[in-house]
Amino acid sequence: MTTPVSGGFDRDVEDFARGARAIVVLPDQGGSARDSDARLEETAGLALAIGVEVRHRIAYRVRAPKPATLIGSGQVEALAAIVRDDGIGLAVFDASLTPVQQRNLETRLGCKVIDRTGLILEIFGERARTAEGRLQVELAHLDYQAGRLVRSWTHLERQRGGFGFLGGPGETQIEADRRLIRDRMARLRRELEQVSRTRGLHRDRRQRAPWPVIALVGYTNAGKSTLFNRLTGSDVMAENLLFATLDPTLRQIGLPGIDKAILSDTVGFVSELPTQLVAAFKATLEEVVSADLLVHVRDVAHPDSAAQRADVEGVLADIGVAESTPRIEAWNKLDLLIGDAREDLLVEAERRDDVVALSALSGEGVDALMQAVAARLTAEHRRYAITLDAGDGAAAAWLHAHGEVLSQESDAEAIVIDVRMAPRDYERFMTR
Structure with a gap:
């Protein structure tokens, strides 16, 4: 299924209904510092965060990853039986799947398949509330989908034909979509650069405060x-x-x-x-x-x-x-x-x-x-004795706001303040 996104083109999404039955699969390739049960529990928690019903958690030992399906053919058949018997609509793999592996698994299992990256992106897509957050999620999702357009166009001709320098219709459509994705990503990056500049200005103001x-x-x-x-x-x-x-x-x-x-x-x-x-x-x-x-x-x-x-x-x-x-x-x-x-x-x-x-x-x-x-x-704060003109109330207020005033004495001519503050604040005060 394709769903329009802001920017005027369709992107392939992992489409499944909230409340759908799901199975969590851990292809355990060894080398992890985590216990397999804990990893399954975390991935199940991620799946629950998008509103699906996790019915099964299964870990498979994978000694030699299969290029076509990651897990072995016997493991795929066992999974397919569970999916079929329990009406599973979504299989979540706690691993990174290639586009080919994802497509093949969906065909063999007969249900939607997403990997860990796709799952996290789905969560982020649901949770982002601010305009900035939505921009960041869309950019990440487009980056992820850019390499998976092959999944959207399996029904189209892919063989090169015609005059040798023209691709088949499938190739043309894929390239057109890739160009649209690249253009949209470029626009998103420009908008996020503006966000970064705005945050930088806010940080500069806070540092001047500081x-x-x-x-x-x-x-x-x-x-x-x-x-x-x-x-x-x-x-x-x-x-x-x-x-x-x-x-x-x-x-x-x-x-x-x-x-x-x-x-x-x-x-x-x-x-x-x-x-x-x-x-x-x-x-x-x-x-x-x-x-x-x-x-x-x-x-x-x-x-x-x-x-x-x-x-x-x-x-x-x-x-x-x-x-x-x-x-x-x-x-x-x-x-x-x-x-x-x-x-x-x-x-x-x-x-x-x-x-x-x-x-x-x-x-x-x-x-x-x-x-x-x-x-x-305040570990690096130092103690300073500062003498101000009697009428320089603004400087005294600055010291109170940016340091810890230990004592203050004043007469008709001067104000003497004993203050603890960071060396950088003292330098800023002396050059203000």
Whole structure:
């Protein structure tokens, strides 16, 4: 089925009804740090996020991937029997499928087939709310579909014919669609470049203010939005759902010793995040790249918490976040741990100065996180004694707004202020 998108042409989409019965298939090729059951559970969670009913979860050991179907012919036949007997309408493969593999599997199984990238793109397409988010999702989807146009035109002639320099009608249609996709992608990139420039201007204004920017990062469903809401008093969507947050949200907060700071809630990461999405969401993720401090929110109650941490750090490196960017790990969902597991985690967190154990849901440990964030942001602050003219109230107000005023004395001729602030703020003050 083809569905029109903004831009005036049709794109092949993964079309299935909400509530359709689905089967999740893991072609296990080995080499993963994750347990196969945990991987199946995560992919099933992704599938549930688009409203399908997951009826089966199956892992197949794949020693030698088949070019035509990825999994073996016997495994395909077993799957086809399940699809036929249980009325399955969608097969979700936790792997990257080539266009040929996807087409062949759909033919052999008799149902719609999508791979991990297609599934994540479907979720993003449903969740994007802002104009910027929709632009980014469409760009990623077009990039993904560009190599899969072969699936839309299997009914047309593909053989070269005629005068040798002309393709058959199928070839002509495919090339025409590819050109339309390239043109639309070019327009989307120009619009996103404008978005990036606008964000850059906003960041420049914040830096001139300047207020420190704290970015919440982490694996999807780690509890970032719940923590964001607790720290800011906002009502950002926070559900037990993968990719509940797509569009970035920024709010002003106060911290101990810091008058104002900007807190940013960002899209959650996931293992094997499609490269198309990393590229398309670059404008959004620039908020993370330019942040003064990252708070990495981790779901410590999840069995694959360590592997999720590695995935997040990998994406951060991919988008250009410097290793020197200060980080604090917020070990979240403490409320889900009991007994020795909880005590062991609290002891481990106490030993480290870059970790705070907390529950964003109950509020336990949140005050300690705010103290740790403030301490990290002010770690390089220095103490300065500044003498101002008695009538220079604007300069005194600036120091109060951008530093921690320890004492202030004044007489008829001068104001003497003892203040702690970042060296860069002191330099900015001296050159203002």
